[in-house]
Amino acid sequence: MTEFDGVVPALGQALTKRGYTSLTPVQKEMLAPGLVGADALVSAQTGSGKTVAFGLALAPDILEGAEKLTQAHAPLALVIAPTRELALQVKRELEWLYELAGATIATCVGGMDMRTERRSLDRGAHIVVGTPGRLRDHIERGSLDMTALRAVVLDEADEMLDLGFRDDLEYMLDTAPDHRRTLLFSATVPKSIMGLAKRYQRDAIRIETKSDTKQHQDIEYRALMLAPNDKENGIINVIRYFEAPNTIIFCSTRAEVNHMTSRLNNRGFSVVALSGELSQNERSHALQAMRDGRARVCVAT
Template structure:
């Protein structure tokens, strides 16, 4: 028998499925010491946990290789999301098919009356989400009196999502003799407390190595200016040209915005978030499996449990909230022994936070700049050459058509037309506003003399017109945080609802940055800054703007010739503009419309803040 510790019916199912060996977590839950005991299991995402607990509960469910007749469930599996519950149901279906198992799935978004009828007809295994299972339990449709095994899949995520009360009510309704299996990627303290309450003499199993990052995933951290986030996403998708890619955002609104922007650019993309119905989610996943779509934009919760064999690229468009979220997101790729790439897009002000997160997760990420349009075009040429030079067998009609073309055009013209046609099939890459501060040394800091501030005086040495009477403000970032006028200027325009011409001198110090604006608009600017900040007085990038009555205590930096130079070395016409125009990302510092009735400084025509920089609005004081 290929799998000696397993029941013949389960062993045959694994062989028929193509299994040659068990994964480490599947092996450990099948050993003699684990049989009949409660289990507390931590394993990497994508390590085969679903099949593992399917094998672990075999001894309680099978009698002489068959499922016994039951009027109420013998096994209950609880999962955090609909997609994960449906995936678990599919896995258990083939694993217990020869045993004659009847499986019911109870998840939100589906017809509850059909689920109640299925439960009433008698099933041995029930898979569901906490909320729907609790609803069936309270209505009397779910009878747990005969339950033999309870499984909590992704237990840590269910607690993070606020399902503790649901889980406790469900488990309190099960017999004390049941066997309880807790499976989770991480074992934080809340999971430990849950295990102490509902498990007895649990066997602790961990297949998570010393390096918490998945061994088959290559991590990259791409630094960008805040206004370049969407352009960086486009260039990363084009550079990697992954068969399937998943992009993670923090909110439904950001998923909607990014998805619309990618579709507009020509990407075959689908979206997954809490606002989509179950039918819409199923259609999106099917499009990815059928290769009709290559890009999926999703929130963290919506992507839980998604298993796409062709997924090789994960892009964290917005920084994960913690190391566990980073691990769960990235774990969508690098599964079943395949290689994957996880890219974290890091706005300059957030580099220190991401660096700390990676160190805490013991993940070695390669820090790099965002790919430029030139990088993408170079990679396109390499892919095209590789594709065209691959030997293939030609059909006779293709050879005939090629001969006709050769008679009409030169080989150079035909090859150039072929390249042009190939390039037209793909979305064009984006020209980024700023591809990183110039002159970086090994420590990631700019070399001295390479950064210029916005001049305080005109070419003739006189004070700029309109700034004779000005007010200074302070940013909580400086050279140590890679502050640069090329992305600071759009940020100020966006936060303060002003145009770039209303920003005066920008002086960058080691740990803070000073800038001044005319006193006539200072109050309006300050009120707009407060409205565009969160409760901590910062935006989503961690940047705060506060008044600085005393002004800067350090002089403006100058080049070797003693001149303050242009504010960023870029043409004035390109400052404060993001690639893609007004697609929802980038700067919004164009001509301002008339003020609306929303109080001092209000502007009804002011457009939403760019992607990754939106914050809850606070009422003006």
Template sequence: MPFQNAPASLASALAARGYESATPVQAAVLAPDAEGRDLLVSARTGSGKTVAFGLAMANTLLDDNGRCPAPGAPLALVIAPTRELALQVRNELEWLYASSGARIVSCVGGMEPRVEARALNAGCHIVVGTPGRLCDHLSRGQLKLSSLRAVVLDEADEMLDLGFRDELETLLKAAPPERRTLLFSATIARDIANLARRYQTDALRIDTQTGSAPHTDITYRAILTDQSDMANTIVNVLRQMESPTAIVFCHTREAVRQLQGILTQRGFSSVAISGDLGQNERSRAIESLRHGQARVCVATDVAARGIDIPDLGLVIHASLPSNPATLLHRSGRTGRAGRKGTCVLLVPPSRRRLAERLLEGAKVTAEWGGAPTPDDIAKADAERLLSAPELSITVPEAGSMHELITKLTAAHSADQLAAALIAMWRANLPEPTSVRVISPGSVKKAPRERTRRDDEDGESRGPREPGTWFRLSVGREDRADPKWLVPMLCRLGGIRKQDIGAIRIQPDHTLVEIAQDKAERFQSCAAGADADEITVEPSAPPRGGASRDSGRPPRSAGGPGGAGRPPRKSGGGGFSKSGPSSSRKRKSF
């Protein structure tokens, strides 16, 4: 059987859904040695993890007839990092457990809490939610965990990165000690291992990733393009690749808004997803992608996890990711469940070295090239038309369609009919545009003299004249460090390293000097960042004058082991002020 050891009710649901065989992670959780045990599972994005933990906890929840008991206090709790992922998990579990009589309730930020409370009070079997909202219901006595048989932590690494450690520990401590704990994570880092040791018992370690091998279902391409040509390059990439659905990632809400407007104007059916949209707006945007009403989604990193669209075949990084993990999380929206996908990084020549480091850190290899030209797109269009399935249909021998074919062939030549077909086919296609093609070999790295202000990667930093000072909302207590502050400032402020001068890290804030001629641009770009990112505001120069720093990062507050480590990420793709053990109120997802 394709899903050996799975309850009959779930196996039939999988067969009806078109599942022919189990993925490696699904087969591993159904193995005899995994039955009834705590599980510590690492599996890459798109490997079928939701179905896997649905199968893993089935025997814990269902009776001998494959049915759930009468609804009451929940028997299983699934915790996910974002509301999109939580709602997606609920949808998957609903069809998987449909014939078992399971009642599934979701509790996520952005939804009406009173509606959720009524659903919990009415009784259920499985609760799926985000850490903040689940803790809210727990504190109000609406979520009762005394009957739990299983707890699932989905994307545990992301929840720790988002600063939800306190909430996770609150929920795990409130659950009965005899429950099963299933922990799923893309990677098993030290924080995840520590969490497993504290809250799991004799956990079975399952690793379905072959070492550090890259995702073989995703092809990576890196395209060199001028920053001023970025929008035109995106248009041409979308036209050349013609994926049924694509996602374009930008760093800020303002960039998302501008690019989505450009794509709509150019004839693409597109939607936007960013931190300033309400939950209903984001849900409608995702549904329009799933149902084919929109073809392109322009998004900030808030969408890097939790979106699963079956026909999503193309991911474009309009803004380079801030680190290799973000690159993989963004790219993981495609190439899912055995399907092939393409990931395209758009790289200004000045940032080629950063892109190469990102790819190396993510252990993926990209094919470098220039932007697609109108001629390249015309060739791709011709190949698609010549292979269109409509050209292989059977010609009817009678009926109205046969009569119309007879009239057309009698009145027009074959060349005229072919020309008309091509014209009608092209009529609804967005027009490509001319772009400057930068070949990889034409970008040379000029040698230069290293100065005392060079960073560790060899790039010079800092204006030569006194600049304008800005205050950042992170400091030494948040493990602020030039190693990650400098690239983050370049990304948020649209500047280069050479435009950043002295950096003064204080206990609760940081002062940064920006070149006078770039200060206005820097302030404007930083103001358009998501609300969850570091706040930036003008500041007076620090006491003692604007002396330059040496370019060497200071020791972090966490000691030698913490040097160079940024604070925990926020949902908007930036960094939050709260450190690893902070108890400040966090954003609900």
């Protein structure tokens, strides 16, 4: 079995089971002895392994030396993410990471049934993952108990501020216990993030992780110049030429998404759409169709 220095045994076993043989730079940084129990302001890009990083860092706070968790009476950790899709992705990562530790993880995200979420919270969850607006709703309705929280994670904090969630974030941080640990992850650290850190963190340790290689070196960028009336045919020809198993086409409006989806359907492509006019259930089905290969093209805003 691979040994991971500083990792709680149950989580180390989960890493090995998942096929990990080494940790990414941000994961190693979050396990530094000096960071145990401390607040942190972390610069980490998407794809750096930050979800596993803060999952590993939270384990000592959640388990407190125990090998396995017992029944949850109130949440011990709260993870706040900017979008429902990211929140659900974080939940999936934490589920396998904490499976052997016996953690129960609940989500509170916009677009889902609040009654179902409330029942999950009532049954007990060690970790709650959610979006700012929905989490605040649960707190104000009394269904999310913040009194036992030992740690709060703000994932992609710069994105949340850009989306206008400052008031919700400040409300939740003001509601959480003063003695809690606060981990703030942000791809960029503008003045707004520094201000949030200064107000809600205690002597936060600043962590900047840089990969040995540049981000996304496996992506090749090309620009194709087309006359406006040739755009749709150009897109279709590109899809056919490269024959990629998955393709994402971004459009600027919902109407363009609907139009492009219809065109691709008429040409025989297996295609799904993602836009703000769809329900959460429809979005989830579209993403799952891309994952399991039923759809080859996703047209999205």
